[in-house]
Amino acid sequence: MTAGPAAASGSSGPAAAPEPTRPVPAPDERSAPYWAAAARHVLTVARCARCSTYVVPPDHTCPHCGSTDPGFAFEPVSGRGTVRSWTVVRQSFLPGFRGEVPFLLVDVELAEQPELRVIGRLLDGPDTTLRIGAPVAVAFEDVADGVSVPAFALAEPSATGPGEVRS
């Protein structure tokens, strides 16, 4: 850093280090469509072009059919799911999240496929009362210009009734 007028902060001491910001995703060639859809507040999941299985996270082979050319495409999903577990994060190892604690993370099984599980924040707040099987729906956090991160919010039981929610 060069010292100069631009660094002056009005105080006599050195400027306070800026509060670290939340880490943002660095999309790559494969994941770019996912983050582009998220920016439009659409949740997508990679789907194998050979066997139609949803895959989290996608990489170079399909865990279901074994294809080495799975042609994963990010397809919109309902965003509905059920809570399989949760934790309230009160101390984060990511400095950019230190201003956010406490916050709730939920392990969500998406409605589209058994064991299709993703992890995101529950935006209802850290004191929310939860139970295994609680229905949730996707929500989005706009964290930077053009960057939105999928999260969840508690939802009403689906139209088919709570009896249809996996226990």
Added chain:
Amino acid sequence: MSARPGSKGQVAIVGYAHSDVTRHAGRPLGALAVDTARAAIADAGLTAGQVDGFVTSALFPTAGAHAAEDGVSLVSADWLAQRLGGSPRYVAGFQGIGQIPGSVALAVNAVASGAADYVVMHRALHNPKGSYHANPMRTAGGAQQWTVPQGFFGPLSMIALPYNEYLQRYGASRETTAAVVAEARKNGARIPWSYWHDRPLTTEEYLAAPLLSDPICRYDCDIPVDGVAAFVFTSAERARDLPHRPVYVAGQASSAPPRRRLPLHWPLDDIMAGGTALAKRLWEQSGVSPADVDLPQVYDGFSPFVYFWLEVLGLCPVGEAHRFVLDGGIDSDRPGALPALSGGGALGNGRMHGIPQMLECYLQLAGRAGERQRERATVGVACASSPHFGGAVVYSTAPR
């Protein structure tokens, strides 16, 4: 049982050494490793010139941004072998699933195959200055792009999710887990080299600790330390001429790769399925059954692992480990109980990975546990890491 080709009961541990376990050793980890390895070789009645094999798992298990420097933050087998002299014929590092069982397998296989006659297996763990896991990353690429922007990062939340699943599913509570941690610390307090020597923990202290990632508090996590352990392996035949009673490796099993998931996502069902498969192979491979084990040493780098291991090993029914513990089932001072944390584990010693479990099996089975010596210790199981991402080794006083 059909006979399997291999080394079962043909390879034994014949000596060991363990450094003090401290927060910061005040000297390079490599220097500590050289001293500890020399002490282990002497303990086995050997000279450095006779040792011709070196194996380890050198993994530095941090999520932080620390540099990994050989001889400082980790100690590879190559690094150690080069500094101990002699003329090594086999030098190898384990990279795979189940660090301690994996490097034990390297040592056993080296001896059984004739690649080496006397093998030093060591494990050196380092606690860097500053936060062990803090990571100032501003962007998340690769696999971390799916979890880090959401704030899911590091081992506390990793273990908190399956732990909470367990509590919710089986009606367990942190009050029970207090008994797990108090048991580990009670036993660790009796161990002279432990970081927690003379420092047991009460249930009240445990329950008063603030939560870090619910339901995990600091006492559920092993504390990062500087420490080194070394063991000497050789054949059952050569072991007869050495000073200490040999402890035989009767079998070993490691976890298969778990279902592909998000980074650090360890659902309870994955842990139990992987662990159950591992245990089945362990009993088949070793020829022992859960009822034969008088010294199970379950892994406890995070306290909930104790429940998971007790259940997958069949030492209590699935979903019942928390009640088993609460009823004194693993109390090392209670006659008839299973002393599953008698060696203090990671919670009672410090972050030495699977070393406390392995060392307790060795010391008790070799009759070298001193004041802590148990009357009956013939078959031990040393567990490491998570049941679905770790391994276990069966040790025996008898060649099988």
